[in-house]
Amino acid sequence: MTEVITKQEREEAFAMFYGMAASIGELAEPAPEMTDEERVERAKEVFLKGIDNNVAVQLDACVHCGACAQACQFFLGTEDPKYTPIHKLDLLKKVYKRELSPMSWLNKFLTPDITADDLRDQVELVYDSCTMCGRCNMVCPSAINIGDMVALNRSAMAAAGLAPAELRYMRDGQEADGTIFGADEDLFNFRIQDIEQKLGFEIPIDKKGADVLLMTSGLDIHLFADATGGAIETLHHMGVDFTLASKTPGYEGANFGSLSGYDATKKKLTKDSTAAIEELGVKTVIVPECGHSYPALRFGAAEAVGRDVKFEVMTVSEYFGRAVMDGRLKLEKKDHPTPIALHDPCKVGRWGGVFDEPRAILKACGYDLHETESNKQYNFCCGGGAGNFLLPSADKLKRVGYRIKMGEIEATGAEELVVSCGSCRMNFEVGKVKAGDSMPVESLAAIIAAHLPQKDKAEGDRA
Amino acid sequence: MSLLDFARGPALQWAAVIFVIGMLWRTVGLLLMLRSRPLSKDRKSGLAGAGVKTMFSRFLLPKVFAKRVGFQFLLGWVWHVGFVLTLFFFQVHVLFFKGVFGFSWPALPNAVVLPVAAVTLGILLILLVRRMTNPMLRYISNFNDYSSVIVTLLPFVTGFATFTHIPALAYETLLALHFLSVALLLVWFPFSKLFHVITVLPSRYILGVKFWRRGVEA
Numbered sequence: 001m002t003e004v005i006t007k008q009e010r011e012e013a014f015a016m017f018y019g020m021a022a023s024i025g026e027l028a029e030p031a032p033e034m035t036d037e038e039r040v041e042r043a044k045e046v047f048l049k050g051i052d053n054n055v056a057v058q059l060d061a062c063v064h065c066g067a068c069a070q071a072c073q074f075f076l077g078t079e080d081p082k083y084t085p086i087h088k089l090d091l092l093k094k095v096y097k098r099e100l101s102p103m104s105w106l107n108k109f110l111t112p113d114i115t116a117d118d119l120r121d122q123v124e125l126v127y128d129s130c131t132m133c134g135r136c137n138m139v140c141p142s143a144i145n146i147g148d149m150v151a152l153n154r155s156a157m158a159a160a161g162l163a164p165a166e167l168r169y170m171r172d173g174q175e176a177d178g179t180i181f182g183a184d185e186d187l188f189n190f191r192i193q194d195i196e197q198k199l200g201f202e203i204p205i206d207k208k209g210a211d212v213l214l215m216t217s218g219l220d221i222h223l224f225a226d227a228t229g230g231a232i233e234t235l236h237h238m239g240v241d242f243t244l245a246s247k248t249p250g251y252e253g254a255n256f257g258s259l260s261g262y263d264a265t266k267k268k269l270t271k272d273s274t275a276a277i278e279e280l281g282v283k284t285v286i287v288p289e290c291g292h293s294y295p296a297l298r299f300g301a302a303e304a305v306g307r308d309v310k311f312e313v314m315t316v317s318e319y320f321g322r323a324v325m326d327g328r329l330k331l332e333k334k335d336h337p338t339p340i341a342l343h344d345p346c347k348v349g350r351w352g353g354v355f356d357e358p359r360a361i362l363k364a365c366g367y368d369l370h371e372t373e374s375n376k377q378y379n380f381c382c383g384g385g386a387g388n389f390l391l392p393s394a395d396k397l398k399r400v401g402y403r404i405k406m407g408e409i410e411a412t413g414a415e416e417l418v419v420s421c422g423s424c425r426m427n428f429e430v431g432k433v434k435a436g437d438s439m440p441v442e443s444l445a446a447i448i449a450a451h452l453p454q455k456d457k458a459e460g461d462r463a
Numbered sequence: 464m465s466l467l468d469f470a471r472g473p474a475l476q477w478a479a480v481i482f483v484i485g486m487l488w489r490t491v492g493l494l495l496m497l498r499s500r501p502l503s504k505d506r507k508s509g510l511a512g513a514g515v516k517t518m519f520s521r522f523l524l525p526k527v528f529a530k531r532v533g534f535q536f537l538l539g540w541v542w543h544v545g546f547v548l549t550l551f552f553f554q555v556h557v558l559f560f561k562g563v564f565g566f567s568w569p570a571l572p573n574a575v576v577l578p579v580a581a582v583t584l585g586i587l588l589i590l591l592v593r594r595m596t597n598p599m600l601r602y603i604s605n606f607n608d609y610s611s612v613i614v615t616l617l618p619f620v621t622g623f624a625t626f627t628h629i630p631a632l633a634y635e636t637l638l639a640l641h642f643l644s645v646a647l648l649l650v651w652f653p654f655s656k657l658f659h660v661i662t663v664l665p666s667r668y669i670l671g672v673k674f675w676r677r678g679v680e681a
Binding site: 051052053054056057058060061062063064065066067069070071075079081082084086087100101102103106137138139140141142143144145148295298299300301302303306307308309349350351352353354373374377378 | 488489491492493494496497498499501502503504506507517521524525527528531532535536539597598599600601602603604605607608654656658659662663665666667669670671673674677678679680681
């Protein structure tokens with residue numbers, strides 16, 4: 001692997017970036033002004049639009065058994081009953097019961113309507129104390145999709161002008177010019193040129209008709225160049241006909257419309273990316289190591305444009321993992337004397353089904369993988385997913401979530417952690433600093449690149 | 464008309480009518496609601512099979528949750544099985560159903576059903592006390608949660624009182640109270656969370672399909 005960013009460079013960038021991220025709430029435009037009646041009306045409109053047969057059946061299947069609390073790291077870490085996942089759906093349930101349930105004719109008289117104060121109280125429950133990780137979905141005896149219904153709540157809060165300032169700032173910026181954290185086209189080009197210089201080969205940009213488009217994200221551009229560099233180096237090594245795109249819709253994988261609850265922005269960003277991808281004419285898109293960017297494009301593109309799309313979407317670990325599994329990518333098995341743990345990012349794992357691929361990569365690299373007690377679809381969130389790593393108001397909860405996750409990792413005896421998601425990585429890094437932990441957290445893409453066979457040997461193999 | 468005549472006559476009949484109409488109303492109402500259809504490609508095939516699998520796999524608790532949820536899961540299992548056995552396989556109940564439907568099925572001996580009913584009653588009481596004393600459960604509980612447990616408890620309490628002929632009340636009065644408690648349960652059923660009897664399996668199917676589309680066994 002060619003080192004595209006040194007440890008010291010990364011630490012300096014991290015300190016600068018963390019300072020910037022900590023102040024974005026102050027940079028946000030004031031929240032939209034509206035009356036309490038308007039807030040309630042807008043929130044209800046979103047709820048009513050989002051309740052279909054599936055949501056109704058699931059809401060009617062809840063018996064308030066409370067099992068979901070036992071799967072939620074924010075409840076487990078605080079034992080505060082208000083963080084019980086199903087409680088976060090109370091407003092949605094009220095609107096359903098009063099307005100749409102087959103029993104609404106009766107419920108109207110028995111169930112009080114939601115108020116603007118209810119909405120204000122809800123903000124902490126669906127942003128700060130929920131990363132929509134969906135672990136509660138896995139324990140519920142009725143299999144209620146609480147995670148997706150919290151997403152619907154976020155949409156209602158955003159419509160009511162109550163999304164947290166930090167996420168509003170991120171959404172406003174991306175709505176305006178497609179960028180996040182100021183990672184505009186100039187910065188993207190600078191970063192790619194820097195990587196190009198270090199890797200020593202030309203990185204194709206805007207190559208129409210290439211087989212593969214590799215996307216990146218603002219977080220990687222600023223901080224985790226090793227993830228982008230690792231993916232580029234591996235694609236080059238494999239001889240794949242790939243390209244990157246120089247315009248934001250083609251390179252920015254993150255979607256803060258999705259995380260903040262602004263559905264119109266989510267759709268616009270996905271539509272713009274879809275148009276850019278289809279214009280390039282690539283067959284496959286690799287989204288970056290950025291958890292939510294995978295479901296946003298893989299499952300969101302067709303929904304955004306209202307038709308099937310002409311490309312396949314894979315995430316970094318999925319693409320390279322499959323290449324390892326079917327023999328297209330040979331990695332050099334090295335001697336790793338200490339065990340490693342793997343974090344399955346919720347949006348890629350539980351919400352994306354990518355489990356076997358990263359494990360195949362680690363095996364091919366010769367790692368002794370020690371699984372956490374909760375793994376694959378039962379994995380604990382890093383504690384700061386769904387954009388929560390940017391919310392100072394959620395700091396205490398993030399640390400609680402981190403502690404539970406890190407506790408499981410430490411229990412494996414692993415001395416290193418690998419993760420294929422930038423925001424998980426960011427949350428682990430911040431959590432480590434605050435807790436005084438020191439376990440190295442590595443990018444899977446960087447690990448792949450570090451295990452590419454020596455060039456001469458690889459070329460010999462291909463010949 | 465005596466209290467017993469009223470209880471096993473009009474009270475039970477009207478309760479049954481309300482039960483049937485209420486259950487049909489709510490079920491058909493749900494069926495008529497619109498469904499969203501995803502447009503993106505599935506990661507896996509065999510969605511219906513996966514949905515059915517989740518309908519049944521959720522009867523078991525994943526090992527990773529056993530320590531924290533195992534006790535309540537076990538209580539839930541035993542109480543539901545006990546309820547079904549007591550309702551449908553107690554000799555007197557089988558005779559009652561024969562009178563209503565015109566046919567019957569083999570009953571279990573009293574020596575089996577009575578302990579089962581006692582355990583079921585005990586578990587219901589434990590669940591009620593747990594809901595009242597566990598801070599998390601108390602916080603999320605509402606009128607529907609408490610009333611549904613109490614309304615389900617009453618037929619067991621009155622049933623035991625009738626079977627054992629407790630001396631405080633005349634046998635006919637006890638029997639009438641048992642019928643009235645059953646009537647209350649029937650009336651309460653469609654309007655309460657007890658309706659989950661209809662929605663629990665479809666709800667599991669929905670998540671099973673949703674997650675298998677993405678390649679995840681739910």
